[in-house]
Amino acid sequence: NAGVTQTPKFRxxxxxxxxxxxxxxxxxxxxxxxxxQDPGMGLRLIHYSVGEGTTAKGEVPDGYNxxxxxxxxxxxxxxxxxxxxxxxxxxxxxxxxxxSPLHFGNGTRLTVT
Amino acid sequence: KQEVTQIPAALSVPEGENLVLNCSFTDSAxxxxxxxxxxxxxxxxxxLLIQSSQREQTSGRLNASLDKSSGRSTLxxxxxxxxxxxxxxxxxxxxxxLIWGAGTKLIIKP
Numbered sequence: 004n005a006g007v008t009q010t011p012k013f014r015x016x017x018x019x020x021x022x023x024x025x026x027x028x029x030x031x032x033x034x035x036x037x038x039x040q041d042p043g044m045g046l047r048l049i050h051y052s053v054g055e056g057t058t059a060k061g062e063v064p065d066g067y068n069x070x071x072x073x074x075x076x077x078x079x080x081x082x083x084x085x086x087x088x089x090x091x092x093x094x095x096x097x098x099x100x101x102x103s104p105l106h107f108g109n110g111t112r113l114t115v116t
Numbered sequence: 117k118q119e120v121t122q123i124p125a126a127l128s129v130p131e132g133e134n135l136v137l138n139c140s141f142t143d144s145a146x147x148x149x150x151x152x153x154x155x156x157x158x159x160x161x162x163x164l165l166i167q168s169s170q171r172e173q174t175s176g177r178l179n180a181s182l183d184k185s186s187g188r189s190t191l192x193x194x195x196x197x198x199x200x201x202x203x204x205x206x207x208x209x210x211x212x213x214l215i216w217g218a219g220t221k222l223i224i225k226p
């Protein structure tokens with residue numbers, strides 16, 4: 004009964020380094036989302052996917068890329084990390100857009116120095 | 117562009133009190149509105165989801181209302197307990213994306 008699992012939980016990067024955050028869900032959900040959460044602000048959508056092989060830009064996509072090669076996995080990549088990308092990143096998923104609630108992972112805390 | 121606002125940003129009340137958290141949104145064309153709870157260092161847990169055609173939803177001591185015409189939702193918590201201490205966020209489903217408020221940090225004092 005894992006739900007939505009994010010790895011890693013914590014990461015520290017130096018400016019210019021790259022990394023990939025992994026989100027995995029075992030609920031056969033179609034829709035998956037990547038958000039960032041910064042102090043005093045609501046969650047902001049980075050990218051989302053409406054099904055395997057699809058991706059779309061959200062509110063703040065610059066500096067990030069995503070892939071959804073398998074239905075259960077949604078990867079978020081930072082090609083060249085910047086201090087402005089220091090944040091907590093959350094992945095979420097939903098089966099169908101049928102008034103079911105989002106299921107969230109526990110987040111990845113990323114610090115870019 | 118849809119914008120979601122939550123007031124107040126923080127609230128501290130004694131245990132046992134009934135309280136109301138507010139959420140307002142600028143565009144009434146929403147698919148649904150959801151209330152979430154977030155504990156420190158944790159992800160978000162869904163509390164209540166109100167479809168656009170509904171006026172309210174209830175779960176235990178929680179009651180959420182929706183007034184699309186005025187762009188408002190309230191989350192009513194009855195007989196508050198210290199375990200209710202958390203940050204409460206509302207989000208509106210607008211065009212396949214959830215637009216979020218910044219949250220209300222609630223502290224229930226024993």
